[in-house]
Amino acid sequence: ExxxxxxxxxxxxxxxxxxxIKKLFMLGIMAxxxxxxxxxxIELICSDYGVEVEEKVVIDETDFESLEIVDDPAxxxxxxxxxxxxxxxxxxxxxxxxxxxxSKVTEQEAxxxxxxxxxxxxxxxNKKITFLDTPGHEAFTTMRARGAQVTDIVILVVAxxxxxxxxxxxxxxxxxxxxxxxVVAVNKIDKPTAxxxxxxxxxxxxxxxxxxxxxxxxxxxxxALTGEGxxxxxxxxxxxxxxxxxxxxxxxRATGTVIEAKLDKGRGPVATLLVQSGTLRVGDPIVVGSxxxxxxxxxxxxxxxxxxAGPSMPVEITGLNDVPQAGDRFMVFEDEKxxxxxxxARAQKQLLEQRSVKTRVSLDDLFExx
Ligand code: GTP
Ligand code: MG
Numbered sequence: 001e002x003x004x005x006x007x008x009x010x011x012x013x014x015x016x017x018x019x020x021i022k023k024l025f026m027l028g029i030m031a032x033x034x035x036x037x038x039x040x041x042i043e044l045i046c047s048d049y050g051v052e053v054e055e056k057v058v059i060d061e062t063d064f065e066s067l068e069i070v071d072d073p074a075x076x077x078x079x080x081x082x083x084x085x086x087x088x089x090x091x092x093x094x095x096x097x098x099x100x101x102x103s104k105v106t107e108q109e110a111x112x113x114x115x116x117x118x119x120x121x122x123x124x125x126n127k128k129i130t131f132l133d134t135p136g137h138e139a140f141t142t143m144r145a146r147g148a149q150v151t152d153i154v155i156l157v158v159a160x161x162x163x164x165x166x167x168x169x170x171x172x173x174x175x176x177x178x179x180x181x182x183v184v185a186v187n188k189i190d191k192p193t194a195x196x197x198x199x200x201x202x203x204x205x206x207x208x209x210x211x212x213x214x215x216x217x218x219x220x221x222x223x224a225l226t227g228e229g230x231x232x233x234x235x236x237x238x239x240x241x242x243x244x245x246x247x248x249x250x251x252x253r254a255t256g257t258v259i260e261a262k263l264d265k266g267r268g269p270v271a272t273l274l275v276q277s278g279t280l281r282v283g284d285p286i287v288v289g290s291x292x293x294x295x296x297x298x299x300x301x302x303x304x305x306x307x308x309a310g311p312s313m314p315v316e317i318t319g320l321n322d323v324p325q326a327g328d329r330f331m332v333f334e335d336e337k338x339x340x341x342x343x344x345a346r347a348q349k350q351l352l353e354q355r356s357v358k359t360r361v362s363l364d365d366l367f368e369x370x
Contacts, residue, residue: 003036003037003038003039003042004036004037004042005033005034005035005036005037006020006021006024006031006032006033006034006035006037007033007034009037009042009045013045013046013049013051015049017033020045021033023045023048024037024041024045027041027044027045029041061333061338061342062342062345062346062349064255064287064329064331064342065147065329069249069252069255069277071248071249071252071277072249075249075251075252076247076248076249077247077248077249077250078246078247079246079247079248079310079311079312080121080127080128080129080130080241080246080311080312080313081129081130081152081153081237081238081240081241081244081246081312082130082132082150082151082152082153082274082312083129083130083131083132083151083152083153083154083155083237084131084132084139084140084150084151084153084154084155085097085131085132085154085155085157085185086137086140086154086155086156086157086171086174086175087155087156087157087158087159087167087168087171087185087187088157088158088159088162088165088166088167088168088171089165089167090159090162091157091158091159091162091165091168091187091188092157092159092187092188092224092225093157095187095224095225096155096157096185096187096222096224096230097131097133098224099224099225099227099230100122100131100230100233100234101120101122101131103122103227103230116133117133117259117260117272117299117301117314117315117316118132118133118259118260118272118314119131119132119133119259119272119274119301119314120133120301120302120314121300121301121312121313121314122234124231124234124235124237124238125235125238127238127241128312129234129237129238129241130274130312130313130314132150132151132259132274137167137170137171137174139326140174140178141174142326142327143257143326143327144174144177144178145327146325146327146328147327147329148257148327148328148329149178150257150259150274150276151178151180152180152181152241152244152246153180153181153182153183153237153240153241153244154171154174154175154180154181154182154183155182155183155184155185155233155237156168156171156172156175156182156183156184156185156208157185157187157224158184158185158186158187158199158203159187159188160186160187160188160189160191160194160195160196160198160199160221161188161191161193161194161195162188163195163198163199163202164199164202164203164206169206172206172208181240181244182208182217183217183218183219183220183233183236183237183240184199184203184208184217184218184219184220185220185222185224185233186199186200186219186220186221186222187222187223187224188223188224188225189221189222189223189228189229190223190225190226190228196219196221200213200219203217218236218239218240220232220233220236246312248276248277248278248310248311248312249277249278249311250278250279250310250311251278251279252277252278252279253278253284253331253332253333253334254275254277254278254279254280254281254284254286254309254330254331254332255275255276255277255278255329255330255331255332256273256274256275256276256277256280256329256330257273257274257276257327257328257329257330258271258272258273258274258288258289258324258325258326258327258328258329258330259272259273259274259314259326260272260326261323261324261325261326261328262323263323264318267297267318268318268320269291269318269320269321269322269323269324270316270317270318271288271316271317271320271323271324272314272315272316272317273288273309273314273315273316273317273330274312274313274314275309275310275311275312275313275314275315276311276312277311278310278311278332279308279309279310279311280295280298280308280309280315280317280332281295281298281307281308281309282295282296282297282298282307282308283295284332285332285333285334285335285336285338285339285340286317286319286320286330286331286332286333286339287330287331287333287339287342287343287346288320288324288328288329288330289324289325289328289329289330289346290322290324290328290343290346290347290349290350291320291321291322291323291324291343291347292320292321292339292340292342292343292344293319293320293321293339293343294319294336294339295317295318295319296317296318296319297317297318297319298315298316298317299315299316300313300314300315300316301314301315321343322347
């Protein structure tokens with residue numbers, strides 16, 4: 001760590017503390033023997049003695065969320081965009097998600113059994129798009145509140161027969177706060193009362209100016225019910241994705257975020273993870289939130305067993321010792337022992353935090369009663 005007292009520094013250098021204090025004085029620094037010296041002062045003294053300071057960076061892997069992932073740009077490759085659908089109640093979010101899923105996914109499924117794992121991928125023009133299956137603002141804000149940013153593009157669904165409504169505005173605000181580009185899906189154009197122009201006019205007030213009006217917001221007129229315009233929407237998503245230059249390094253230990261998790265009677269804790277960097281493999285020692293384990297089985301969004309998952313791919317895994325929470329981050333470690341150590345330390349920390357919150361609450365209660 002960056003600081004040492006005068007006495008500690010003297011000991012390290014094999015000098016008398018008084019000598020160090022004298023030197024510091026000459027350098028214009030008044031110091032006592034037990035005073036902490038900052039990095040600059042330590043470096044000054046050391047260079048005066050001709051000693052080179054070698055900085056040891058202590059990486060706290062327990063707090064792996066705050067570790068910045070630094071990749072050589074040469075290792076980065078294109079990754080699929082991760083898309084969240086938001087919009088006002090009844091404007092057609094679920095219908096749109098299902099419609100996209102059915103048009104693109106079902107044909108690959110042998111039995112046609114669609115299992116919901118909280119996210120799915122579709123293939124458009126040989127490119128993948130990942131959709132988060134939990135529409136609505138709650139999922140988005142919960143994740144963001146927990147520091148996780150998983151969404152690359154927001155699809156804002158606005159019903160053409162209803163126009164901009166309170167939750168439409170809320171969605172815009174969320175997307176803007178997260179600095180995520182918005183593609184507007186003007187839905188329900190099959191309805192006789194549909195008025196897409198009105199939707200565009202209303203949204204101009206929120207700075208979502210359509211391209212055809214000289215702005216840079218993409219509007220897709222569609223019907224989630226009939227399927228009209230959905231292919232175009234998917235192509236536009238790819239276009240935005242290309243402009244965003246979404247990239248990740250697949251050749252490193254995987255990190256990412258929990259989309260959802262539950263306790264399954266037969267399989268134990270089950271978590272849907274979105275890999276954001278690196279490649280996750282069966283057998284990987286992993287810490288997920290404050291849980292840990294080894295990836296035992298891994299299945300994709302259509303229930304098929306897979307051995308690995310690269311960036312932007314959602315997978316369901318088993319093998320954890322407990323159920324993590326949506327929004328928790330995960331990270332793969334070099335061995336099981338390390339994963340266990342880190343996982344236990346995190347669980348301990350979480351427990352302490354929860355306790356201190358509880359104590360505070362009950363103290364408040366107590367004071368209220370008095
Ligand atoms: P919440 O989850 O309650 O916020 O609603 P939602 O946004 O998921 O809307 P949902 O997909 O449930 O659709 C609401 C209603 O609108 C349903 O009755 C749909 O069948 C209908 N609907 C959705 N899309 C279209 C469309 O393109 N055209 C028509 N005519 N109806 C639609
Ligand atoms: Mg819905």
